[in-house]
Amino acid sequence: MDNSPEIKSFPSPFSVETPQGAEGWEKLYPYYLTFQENRKDVDGREFWFQNSQQWPVVVKPFETIGCEFAIRQLGEFNSRHLMIPTANGIDYRIHQGYLYMSPISVPEDQVADRVAQFEERAGYYFENWESLLANWYTKVKGTIRDMEAIEFRSLPDVVPLEDITSGKGRDGSEELFRSYDKLIDLAYQNWQYHFEFLNLGYIAYLDFFGFCKEAFPSIPDQNIATMVQGEDMELFRPDDELKKLALLAIELGLEQHFDQPDDADATLSRIGAAENGQKWLGVLEESKDPWFNFTTGNGFYGHDQYWIDHMEIPLSFIADYIRRAKEGAHLARSVEELVAERERIIGEYRDLLDEEMQEVFDAKIALARLAYPYVENHNFYIEHWTMGTFWRKVRELSQLFVDAGFWNDPSDILYLGRDEVRSVIFDLVNGWGIGAQAIGPDYWPTEIERRAGIIAALKSNRAEPAFNTPPEFITEPFTTMLYGITTEQVAQWLGDGEEIEGVFKGMAASPGVVEGIARVVTSALELGTLKDGEILVAPNTAPSWGPVFGKISATVTDIGGMMSHAAIVCREYGLPAVTGAGSASREIRTGQRLRVDGTKGTVTVLDDVENTAATAPDVAGAVA
Known part of the structure; x- marks a missing residue:
């Protein structure tokens, strides 16, 4: 008789039923982004978690450019540029419109060979950080300005006479192809720059984090994070x-x-x-x-x-x-106040070390603080400025097709894959060039309507938090620090461990204890409903939500680790925060009274909505 404990698993991606109305969703995405039946023995073995931090909702076909460029470049800088000894990239798939990720570790027999390469490559960047970073700003801003200069001009009724008399020999339609290709190329370029420093920023912090854990075995994670807070970002x-x-x-x-x-x-x-x-x-x-x-x-x-x-x-x-x-x-x-608290904690722990170890401590914290601001600063230049410019140009291109009757709204282009868009450009210039009606106006309106129906059906379906059997222990540091995917978190998803009704456990991301009224916010459109002193409960937060952090009393998110945006911002604003709280935003209701303990990583529902809906926010002071 087998008495071994049952190993709990999440469903296989191959066993999850397709929502009604979403049949054929796989064809909306490139083959390499979906789970393939003939790879069941490979993809069916790996543990995949849904990245609701960066991709919380269904991804439309054109929007895959974000996950493809970002995650590919992240992996490349780990495994090809920096040769990080223990971490390669992150594999990724889209399943029923949602993005899933699976970290790829380095085989143990290869770790030693990568150490020397990593030290040489990373060491060069750390030693020349300021000059290389100055060059980074020049490169990134230059790419954005090049992107801003791109134009998508409508085709003329007739080639200008000066193009005939000058012997130009071209009709100008080639500029549409060039402009589109250049737009994609520039986006790809800035995503490469994105990870030039980001992984190093995390590595510097993780190196300091590991040193502190070894030197001070009982040190809370929050105290380590506090030692780098208060930096100008x-x-x-x-x-x-x-x-x-x-x-x-x-x-x-x-x-x-x-x-x-x-x-x-x-x-x-x-x-x-x-x-x-x-x-x-x-x-x-x-x-x-x-x-x-x-x-x-x-x-x-x-x-x-x-x-x-x-x-x-x-x-x-x-x-x-x-x-x-x-x-x-x-x-x-x-x-x-943040700086004073930072210096106090640094001093207390430094005093526990002998002189030799103090020198090591000083060097490691100096490196962590040097690199730490980039962990947040890059976000403005890439995710915000670069991608804002990118999407604006995509809409400008789409307007040409709206004017030509291919589809009805500039946002309809998002239902096409980026390779399909290039084919549509040829259809447009082909019809224009030969003096015939392009095929697109008779094809795309119906096809986009069909695809929109599939996307709507996928959106109505709640994503599985993960697939397959999780490892016994989640040890990959990036996964834990960024996404809050820990052994304990995965156990909660599976219903393992002790569960207390009305209590949510997550990452103790920013210290303090606050009681107040919950305000569940699932999108930026709802930020205006937040009242002074309320507790923000959300699937995740965005950097542009900064203006509300000055009026709320605490933050709770479903996903996110110690280095997630919500955690960093809450520490900088002195707000208690619990990140990676699983299903908090789905189960907590606006109006409920909560106790958020950012020191222990717990969220407790104190009263139901009926008892508190008419009660004004009453926020207790934060307790360190």
Whole structure:
């Protein structure tokens, strides 16, 4: 009789039923992004988790460019550039529209051979960090400006006479192909630059983290994170610009003009006509480029809204800052307090070491603090500015096809794969060139409607959190630090371990204990419902949500580790946070009273909605 314990598993991706109406969804994506039946023995063995941090909703065909470029480059810099001894890349698949990932470890017999290469390559970057990073900014900004300069011009009724008389010998249609190819190439280029420093930033922190765990076995993870907090980060700059504009509006006596910020054109028109209004608008223009190239999402989706294209978003934030400032709120982050706490903890732990080990400690923390700001700063330049420009250009191209009758809305292009778009360009120029009707207007409207129906059916289906049998222990550091995928988290998904009704366990991401009213937010469109002092509960957060962190009392997310954006931002704002809390945003309801213990990593439901819906937020002070 076999008495061995039963090993719990998640379902196989090959056994999950297709939602009604989504039949044939696999054909919307490249073959290499879906699980193939003839690879059951390979993909059916690996553990895959759904990355709801970066890809929380269904990915449309054109939007796969985000996961393909980002995850490929991440892996390349691990396994081909830096030769990280223990970690290769991350394999990835799309299943029923959702993205799943599986970290690839390095075989033990190859680790030693990679150590020397890694030390040489990473060492060069760490030794020349500042000059190489300065070059990075030049490269990335240059790529963005090149992308901004791309034009998609409609085809003329007739080739201009000067092209005939000059002997040009071309009709100009080739520029559409070149512009499209260049757009894709530039996006690919900046995604390579994205990971040039990012993995090194994590490595520097993980090296310091590992040293601390060995030198101080009982040190909490939060104390290690606190030792690098309080650094100046450019990712806070867009939010700082909003605060500056709010305070300037009060100073210039313009605050009354922000009563209806949802109507951006009318608001800006009233400000422009007011005394001192032009002065304020001048400062606004200076802030917009580049700091309003900020998305309410994460940059991976074509539907993400960017401040610079939807001015009602930053105007609404400014209006709220004006209200809070006039009520006496202090808008600036308490950086001095963060730095004081950082230095206190550094000093306490450093004093526990002998002189020799203190030198090692000093070197490792200096490296971690040197590299740490990039972990957040890169986000603005790539996910936000680069991808905002990219999606704007994609819509400009799509408008040509709308005008030619291929489809009805610029966003319809997202239902095509990027290789299909190139074929559609040929269809357009072919019909134009030979003087015939292109085929697209008779093909794509019906096909896009069919694909939209499949995507809608996939969206109605809740994604499985993971596939196949998890390893006994989750030890891959990037997976744990970034996504909060831990042994304990996976056990919760499987229903293992002790479960207490009304209690959610996650990552102790930012210390403190707060009680308050929950506000469940599932998209940026709902941020306006947040009231002062409420607890933000969300599947994940985005950097552009920064303006709400000054008014909430704590944060709870379904996914995310110690180095996730939500965790880092909450530590910088001094807010308790529990990340990687699994199904918290699906099970907690707006109006429930919660206790968020960011020191222990627990979220407790204290009262039901019926008892608290009419109760104003009553937030207890954070307890370290």
